[in-house]
Amino acid sequence: MPTNQSRRNALKNLVAGTAAIGATTVLGSFSNETSNSTTLKGNIQHSACRWCYGNIPLETLCAEGKKIGLIGIDLVGPSEWPTLKKYNLISTMCNGAEINLVDGWNDTNFHSKLIQNYLDMIPLVAKAGYKNLICFSGSRRGKDDETGWKNCSDGLKKIMSTAEQHGVTIVMELLNSKVDHKDYQCDKTAWGVELAKRIGSPNFKLLYDIYHMQIDEGDVIRTIRTYKDYIGHIHTGGVPGRREIDESQELYYPAIMKAILDLGYKGYVAQEFIPTSNDQAQQLAALQKAVQICDV
Secondary structure, eight states, rough: OOOOHHHHHHHHHHHTTTTTTOOOOOOHHHHTSSSOOOOOSSEEEEEEGGGTTTTHHHHHHHHHHHHOOOOEEEOOOGGGHHHHHHHHHHEEEEOSSOOOOSSSSOGGGGGGHHHHHHHHHHHHHHHTTTOHHHHOOOOTOOOOOOHHHHHHHHHHHHHHHHHHHTEEEEEOOOOOOOTTTTTOOOOOOHHHHHHHHHOOTTTTTEEHHHHHHHTTTTHHHHHHHHHHHGGEEEEEEOTTTTSSSTTTTTTOEEEEEHHHHHTTTTTTEEEEEOOOOOOHHHHHHHHHHHHHHHOO
């Protein structure tokens, strides 16, 4: 089972796009199966999170992901954007401005660095033609909700006018604090929604991570319906264990995807499960299957 540390380390390595990029490998069995672009319905804008495929060179992930039908890759930093462009993919969720998952906007000690990081990154995101930039609340470290909301809103308000001017949406991810990210403050959808209301900008949204929110609050479809106006991005993942989103786990993704379509959701759905296999071809096959499951 993946731990809090596994994603934290992966994001640390990928934050500036510094993960090793190898030459495109020929993945015989998988490539033969996907020699022609997968025919998708076109209702869902499919993506996949880079960190889940850290042992696959980005060149390969892009080439094969394009065949699967991906529009882009999530959590890719500026130095790797040229590789995405080479394959006519986009960075569906940019990163590189955050410090990490625990030192976030809810702590004024980090505001100076975060504000500068985001003010520097927002124009880069816009210049590249991208729209979304991730952020995190950080760990509570004893802070009550009111202190967390105030600190986050005070800090984020200092970057929102720049985000609005550049057409970039700042997206705070909802993470579970029960299993993977102990003490993370933005661990319930309602908490993130209250923060969004206080910030009061159309360029601040929530990343609704289905895996995380199934663990911490459940009631996924009704929650999405209730807070649809505040959700700007969606991640998947099997529960328990953040494995494949197939019949081995407790969520039924076709119903969830149908619900978000019925609400008029136009954002991206990024696969964020950790493939069970270490074999690259099998990992890509699992990604293809997940995309097909979500392609309603």
